[in-house]
Amino acid sequence: MEHNISKVIILGSGALKIGEAGEFDYSGSQAIKALKQEGIYTVLVNPNIATIQTSDHLADKVYLLPVTADFIEGVIKKERPDGILLAFGGQTALNCGMILDETGILEKYNVQVVGTPVDVIRSTEDRQVFAEKLAEIDVPVPRSRAASTVEEALQVAEEIGFPVMIRLGFALGGLGSGVCWNEEEVKDLAVNALSHTSQLLVEEYLKGWKEVEYEVVRDCYDNCITVCNMENFDPLGIHTGESIVIAPSQTLSNSEYHMLREIAIKTVRHLGVIGECNIQYALNPKSEEYRVIEVNARLSRSSALASKATGYPLAFIAAKLGLGYSLTELKNSVTLSTMACFEPALDYVVVKIPRWDLKKFRRVSTQIGSSMKSVGEVMSIGKTFQEALQKALRMLDIGAWGLVTNPNGLGIKKNDEELLEELINPTDERIFSVASALKQGMSVDELYKHTDIDPWFLHKLANIVRVEGLVGEYSGGNCPRHVMDEAKRVGFSDPQLGKLLGTTERIVRKMRLNYGITPYVKQIDTLAGEYPAQTNYLYLTYNASEDDIELGDKNSVMVLGSGPYRIGSSVEFDWCCVNAVKTVKKEGYRSIMINYNPETVSTDYDEVDRLYFDEIRLETVLDIYEKESPEGIVISMGGQVSNNLALPLEQMGAKVLGTTPTQIDRCEDRHKFSSMLDTLGIDQPAWSELTSIDEAKKFAHKVNYPVLVRPSYVLSGAAMGVANNDREIESFLQKATDLSTDHPVVISKFLSNAKEIELDAVAKDGKIVTFAISEHVENAGVHSGDATLVLPPQRTFLETIRRIKLIARQIAKELHITGPFNMQFIAKENSVKVIECNLRASRSFPFVSKVCKKNFIEVATQAILGKPFPEDNRSFMELDYVGVKASHFSFTRLLGADPTLGVEMASTGEVGCLGDDFHEALLKAMRSVGFRFPIKSMLISTGSIEQKAYFLEAARLLQKMDIKIFATTGTYHFLKESGIKVTLAAWPDEQEGSNVLDLLAQNSLDLVVNIPKNAEVEEITNGYKVRRKAVDLGTPLITNIQLAKRLVEAIYSKPDQDLAIKAWDEY
């Protein structure tokens, strides 16, 4: 194969966000591998510092810069590439690519688009053009018309007839879309939607139709195949990213399956896609009538899922096809003996379930629909739908033991009315309520009527409910072998059986092993066993009678992954896992990975010697451990999911590598940890564990408000919060349904106006071998996952750093730490208190590793394995550049959620940028998370009087820069009296019309600074309305006064926005 490309730019997708998450790290990494194989020089632009693709071993050059046209132009100008890849960085990269094309930048620098041409992309993105294109080949799309005003939208809706679906052009993840049943709803939706886009689409709403997708691959020789098809469990109307999805389709006959397949191929050929794309259909459940909903001419969430579901590396192949390869020239990378031009045959089923985290947000609607809200997903593999479904529900890590017999009342509603409401207007817990309804005796027909979920699925759920009843008959007695066997075959877990039989998980395991009921290891080989395949891609099933592979024949080390991405745990742990596995391999062991998140690189079978795509749960990990007999298990890389297994695994006799589980427990158990700190003479905020509201209040009075309240079990709403007075403590604790000795509340003194500082370190045998200290821009009170991190610290006293170092040394020694650990401190003046300690890798490990150019995980893994590592005395304090990590918030997608920062984490992703000084790094990072500069006009509303005063200096700088300042009443008066030119923006409750909300809607402000007086209040305040309006309109919003001030200073220091286009290795 010959091509004329020797250097390319690959655009990443930036921070993880709702609708654009880890899948693009996976696809981008695959593309880079594919290009490197061809000897092509690869330049990656992606500010997401926690990704694998921004590691030093992948792309030749990495730019941690925003994926925006101006920065990309800068990189193009500097690097002079021949080609650019737009399909591997989600909608972010695609949109950026279209701008680069429209503005003539690509032409100017003679950069060729590798893969699907831009005009083809445009024809799939512009709804009107798309519909016209498909009409040319007689392929129907939903009846629809584009509208660019609210009036036009109403008119089209009338023509088509209600209900209608409103969609946005050029949007990802169904952003802003929704079903409208009447004029009023159209108006509401259209006003909002038109603030994001110039064009929206009003279309017929096909209620109850099935939703089916195909992943299509096409080369420039017109070879075209469909790699995988998938069927949604939830009917049309629920975004495919919000649906439970099964692959392959289950309820389609041969004729339907191949009709849609043929149309997919016809459509993709007609559009002219080269590489990979995805086509979504609506299919009438009562006939073969269908509509094409959309085509995504790029790698997508679904393509990552399809790659994992089939073993067919779509992104890798797509990159090669972009260079001009024919599918017939590429190998099937699983079998290595057959060719890439084929369609995988599955001999298993795959179930994907989205992971929501809606409870982390105040005021958010938990209903799911045509717009994405989920923050991650899990994928399970089984021989039957029931087996895979129950696995997947457990994988979500929301406390479910399966579909039924759950410990926390999932899906159980107070009354029939609530149950019906859940069935008809689903939330994230509907599937559990379907099981509940079946248990109450609701028929499949009636359920179908309420839910439009195909009866095939409902019957399978009904069977799980039946087996639950069957096992339950043996409660307290001896469960016969055939009953246990049947239960395991439909996916029941040992804890479920334990509860049903009135015994413990441990006893069930013993019984099960005595019966000889164990899962078997099966391979994913893309050809259903037709050809021999040396594949290392594995899963467990009870519907089998032999293992596919030889087990336990080599020295191996197991690494546990991090499970689903959710708020607080995402791609950064995947980076840790992948680096741990790499080191395990390098040190001469067979590496074994267990993980089940299809978005990750750690579940790429290319990365590891053996990949178990299965649960990270005591039962499953032990099953695999007993089969593989590894040297031990590394549990410190996958965040809390794997860390929580330390003690249980050890108790069951498994060897846990690194810091011992007993020591981990000493750190995790609040009492043990606290008394250890006392013994060591290390300071900590005063705290107490209490079991009644009265006690709580008494304690709060003793230490003085404010206090941090952390109930151990909360039914809904935010779990943690800061209380300033008795009333607030009461309102918090009333939400804790069960305040008792079993479910106590932990209350600690909350220090305001203090700095928060983090330490990431690696120790061996109790001695720290490397560490880095970062400071937060925001004062304590903002969750460390949401805070803006600065490394090396710019405003922390040397004495504070010295004290932190000493404390960390003491702790490492006391807990005899071997491996990674992270500590968080609060510092005020020079006093330092410990607020948290985790004996595992933390969220900030990739950030500190990349900023310090020192792989902390590699060193940690070597320490854990007892292998030597080179001495490296470079200190983070000597870096002559600054790294800033900023958070990305997806509030725009979380309808109703109050976009403030508090002690509960709310961000969905992060970026990390480097600069010659703090200001430059901060500006790059803020640009990367969606802030727009230069700022011409902005709104300020700065909360309390102290904050107003704190911000005054910054306001003066704004004035010097001639930025037009609007301010809400209090702030307005304060600024005016301080001599600052400012325009009043009245609060909504002060003035109907021409108030601050109208100002926001009518003017395109570049920034809104709104500092809540009290982040924990739940009422609809003026402040809430302003914040919400800002995010609904997509206007950048800052709600923290320190960050606001630092940002203004940074803008002032770089008046021309001359931010250096420098690659990572140039620092």
Add this chain to the structure above:
Amino acid sequence: MELILEDGTVFSGKNFGYNGSVAGEVVFNTGMVGYPETLTDPSYTGEILVFTYPLIGNYGVPAQTMVDNLKANFESDKIHLKGIVITSLTEDYSHWNAVQSLDAWMKEHKIPGLQGVDTRALTKRLRTAGTQLGKLISQGKDIPFYDPSKDNLVAQVSIKEPILYERGEKKVLLVDTGCKNNIIRSFLNRDVSVLRVPWDYDFSNEEFDGIMLSNGPGDPTKIPETIANVRKWLDKDKPIFGICLGHQILALAAGAQSYKLKFGHRSQNQPCILVGTKRCFITSQNHGYAIDDQTLPADWQPWFFNANDGSNEGIRHRTKPIRSVQFHPEAMPGPVDTAFLFDEFVAML
């Protein structure tokens, strides 16, 4: 119920469909959809079929409606294979087009099924040891092994008297060696009439515009009568098109040789490359025998080959409108990517 293989391996499971013992040749198919079509494909005569896809019966079985004197939803009038082996049966099927469950349908046709089997383990055995004889034994009622390749299976499945399916003026003579309905439909849909004749029918005196050689079961060398009939037309200029067994018959008539594959091709995802190009087609296949294209006479050339194992997938005459393919352009079940071959053939008539 048990499946006992020739080599002594036993797979136990639960019976469904008809409860009785049968013997045949055990083969596997990796298709993920299309069990009603597969079960009624006459090419499976004498076979016990293993499905690698674990969930079978999901969308039930459609009605026995007749259109153009053909069962509209099936590939022939009855189930031809001996029995099936699967992982998990869906009893509560769901489909607008279904009228009964797979279980009920198989009971009606007296075809036994075995479920609860690790079909991947079984498939791997067949793949490594090659196709084997086997028997499904119900309630200990043992029966002897049966080797279908010893019989003339074609004679069992072919029609006894010619049938005319009238459509347009052009007429294809279809030699039925176990024909799937969709081959006939493929012509009727293109407005071509079909005269379907028995496998050993002497058609020298019939009027027609082209000859279609159908698919069918078993070893092509078992039907020398058909081969001899076809050979008579090779030096004439009538267009001929062969599919699967029809392809093998054409090749044998031309003088090439056939051989038995280790475990056959039975799936819907076989990639076939058009010789001399980078064009690849995904095809549906069901055959245990193949043509050795090294033995093709000089005036013939290979047309397609299998991208996975390099075996021959089609031949054509260098000068005459005579050609054939090993795969199934009529699909049912499977992808319809090569349906254009019918267009090409019809254009030659």
